[in-house]
Amino acid sequence: MRVRVRWAAERVGAITDIACFEPYDGTRGADRGPQAHAGEFDEPVTGIVAPARLDYTYSPGRAQSAYLHALTDRKTVGERCPACRKVYIPPRGACPTCGVATEERVEVGPRGTVTTYCIVNIKAKNLDIEVPYVYAHIALDGADLALHARIAGIPYDEVRMGLRVEPVWTDGGRYPDHYRPTGEPDADYDTYKELV
């Protein structure tokens, strides 16, 4: 059976330009058959856009679900490794160092220490925060892994390693909006050096 391409009504330079193949009753001679081609094109296609959308139902699993549930009560709950005793926050169900399940739940924070930080000078799309602002790693009291969050309530150029901070929640917020200084003296470097 002889067939020929039926082109899509609108052609964009992608495989979908071929709508389908349809029967073709012309003879081979009429279209002269295959012709040699130099492999060079006047307007080469240099890129295509292939739109794709997939919908997923994400399940955080046992450990992360417990973490998210606790957050709704404004509590930060991690899990302790039975082997190395480290408290992971957020917990993912396993200690990546020891490769064992973590099960013992441990509430940490709410206060913590800035272990490291950066000053953000580029405004993010859809984010209503004036630049410059500070984003920091925060070791919550009792946690062995630092979380990251924005620091406010202090001029950006006064944020420092060791700064003691506490979470600030907004109405209906599902996680702290940002952290602010507690006014406590800075933490000793030795107390958080393993978490930098």
Next chain:
Amino acid sequence: MRPVRDVAVVAFGQTDHLRSTDEISEVEMLMPVLHEVLAATGLKTSDIGFTCSGSSDYLAGRAFSFTMALDGVGAWPPISESHVEMDGAWALYEAWTKLQTGEADTALVYSYGKTSPGSVRDVLTRQLDPYYVAPLWPDSVALAALQAQALIDAGAADEPALAGIAHRSRTDATANPHARLRGSVAQGEYVVRPLRTGDCPPVGDGAAP
């Protein structure tokens, strides 16, 4: 040609294969059977010469999702490790090759997949060639059907012969309490010609080291 070294499977574990496991994460699904296998060998992660996993990040819909599963292995001190964006058989092949080269004497191979978060027939199309094939969204059953039809056209098989293969596999599965479908299943309607429901594998979540 005879392989340079004989390789033996000394332990195997398998989760129950379920349609959905939405109460647990990938690592939470994998870890119990992984530890079961390690315990059976008496080896610790650090004793294993080479660790190789096979899984598809497209199933989870997130890049590098396999690194989360690695949390269940215990990769400290650093281990010799590899991942294939493929099935467990391919991971096993990579490990077998590594053993043949003599670079490792023992290997831990595992694979897992949670298809339940998405529509797996759509999801798997994203693994295809992105220029000429993926934009057409040919799903996994359709691609299998093309191959089946090619076999039938070549005279190498017919629909009853193909159905016999699925029947044989499901009969074998009666011996496996973890299998999702066991025993005979109705051939049912065409899913994609010439494949019927009974020809197609069940879709589910599970892990096997």
